[in-house]
Amino acid sequence: MTGEGFSDFFYTAPDGLKLHARIYGEQISGHWPVVCLPGLTRNARDFHELALCLSRKAETPRRVVAFDYRGRGQSDHDPDIGHYNIGVEAGDVLAGLAALGIEAAAFVGTSRGGLIIHVLGALKPAALKAIVLNDIGPVIETQGFANIRAYLDRAPKPKPFAEAVDAQRRTHGADFPALGEADWARMVGAICRDIGAGWVPDFDPALVDTLAGIDFSKAPPDLWPQFEALAAVPLLAIRGANSKLFSATTLGEMQKRHPAMQAIIVEGQGHAPFLEMGDLPQRIAAFLDRAERQVQQK
Template sequence: MTQFFQSADGLRLAYDDQGSGHPILCLAGLSRNMADFEPVLERFADSARIIRLDSRGRGQSDWDPDYLNYTVPQEAQDALALLDHLGLDKVTILGTSRGGLIAMGLAAAVASRLHGVILNDIGPDLSPQGLTHIMGYLGNRPGYRDYDEAATRLPDAMAPAFRNVSHDQWRAYARRLWRQEPDGLDLRYDPRIARALVEQSAAGEAPDLWPLFDALAQLPVGLIRGANSDLLLPETATEMVRRHPGLIYGEVPDRGHVPFLDEPEAVGVIQTYLEQIS
């Protein structure tokens, strides 16, 4: 059941809190929402407390009146506000894409609040090709009439990065990402997020994120990579493993950016992490 809390600047932010055991805070990608973690909830709610957050401007959370507040530091502060709201001193963060960047930022700033981190197809070096791909669709409606049409057309639209995905899996993907409106599927996020990203990118050179990853050195870390990812390249993943010898790594075949988290390899990383941390 979706619940709400208030951010420091007064936005109403949505979250879901189910399961029992080790607390895992799930942070979604740039244009995604808590629904992406339904497979994690279904698989692990009997062994972990699964807390899923809709970051500001996504899912059921309020859109920010000032789109320039759509930043990793601000969203990291919102995540900490949720932990404080729930009375949690420490959690593991399962971060997909943008959510993983937030996790690395928190590790650098307030490592004492983290048990560890699981990164889903994200690292400290972002491929320009992958970023260009994201900017190509960010803020645009998908152009599908309904979820069934989306499920029928997505195999071609997402190829060749995604293969061996069933119609039902594509329909679930579409339902999590878009909402049904009378004139077709629409975004579940504030399209001004695209504008924020463009303006922030133009403001200066991208920062070096490797120090943020290195801040994870004393924490348990898992890494899930889509084998066909155009954002997290193989050489980046290899360097991450080299810098963090204890890192739990799994590569998901037939998936690009990002794996759905229902794949055996993704489930295996999360399961191994929980076994090690318990």
Template sequence: MAAFETHTWQSRDGLALSARDYRGDPARSTVVCLPGLTRNARDFEDLAAAIAQPGGKFGGRRVICPDLRGRGLSAYSPDSATYNPAQYLDDTLLMLADLGVEPFVAIGTSLGGLLTLLLASVAPSRIAGAVLNDIGPDIDPAGLARIRGYVGVAQSYPDWDTAARALAGAQADIYPDAAPADWLRLARRMMREKAGAIVFDYDMAIAEPFAAADGTTPAPDLWPLFDTLAGRPLLVVRGGVSDILSRETADAMVARHQGAQLLTLPGIGHAPTLDEPVARDAIARLLGQVA
């Protein structure tokens, strides 16, 4: 695993938050990797190391990978209502200020992609480029219903091998070509050891506000936020069988954004890991367009 420093900062409501800081060329735009709903900074550990590698095809850039509140090394909130996109936005803006990050390329998976749109809407001049991983302004209700079915359901396993087999059983349709070693690596990204058991590495209370938004209230129009990315390099990554980002929405995104690129990964569901070789190549090409 590549070396990184652990950076901590404090939210406005007093939580200690954490991020991985992979040091790279300070003269180049930083990359900020934003994880999905139940995920954490470890999701990007291989990609971040590759981007930060001096002399590599990504340009040896600095990479920041935060744990959103309630995930990974960041503190759990005593108020589950703060597990919401507006709060994540505020936490992230404080992190960027604390680290002195100005122009940056955002790589956002799922919730992290929505957070990318929010960042672009409030600080468009700071976004040098973006990768939206299996997320867009229109979200498929079927995928949201599936996610609501498992988020916040506490599970534990006696050892890592059992955890990896359980993960493979639950997500084989998302990563059909994954080998046992891949499932173990995914399990170690998504879970942690606690009191002699293997458990998912997030506060189960993140499900409470997510479950409350059960589709009875009309979803906000996110297309104006997406439009704030105009004029910047953009890569849209879609799992070919994603139940979150439809083919129609992905096509509409690239049609609306001149110069945007769409990468579809056949057979993969929500969401691609970005460890796929073709995804790495596409990200390298996007970074090649950014100073």
């Protein structure tokens, strides 16, 4: 365990790639572990503050595992960009859990991470004890998806930290009026890395190429069958009030199809809400505690 509250864990993917995860908290606490899955170009650092909160909660400390997908963070880049897909990444997560000896856990998925959770529900449903979906559902709005593609740069130039912060604020500021200077700086620290010449996004630039052939005029296939298969799993959905990827209509339909689902709307934020801000860590922790007690009482 480092002085920052976590240890690094490296393991081998089914195809031999070296992958990374962060581990927070004790191995055995008596409570469900939590698995955190980031967005498309994000990494384990996205969950640092939330993971500290969950792993250090006095009454119910939890072991937290935050994954770097292949091509992100400290995981190896894949020479075959065709492997940058949610099916392969779901298999990588299962391999990581097997290496850690984790049979089941609560899952927190931001954006792409939530899509991977839907796949895990089909591959290994018993692994899902509870689910938190952060600004993602069975329907992806094409406008939001197109926006993501528009701001991803195939060959970004390194920037001094202050310029990198300003660039993020200019790109996302309209959707995130709730963020202050410290929040933007923390975001850059999470999604970028310092290569000496400046700060650059911390993912394989080839990942952008996987979006090149997508026709954004057509809606991607929905995941309603996979979502409905999660009906028995305690579920919390979080939506940024300004999100263009996860619509209020989809959230409402999810509540109809999963009546026990809980929902949180985060004002002043878009896609995807910062899970460390405001009272979100405490509300997520409370949701996990309630779900665990309910299961134990059955």
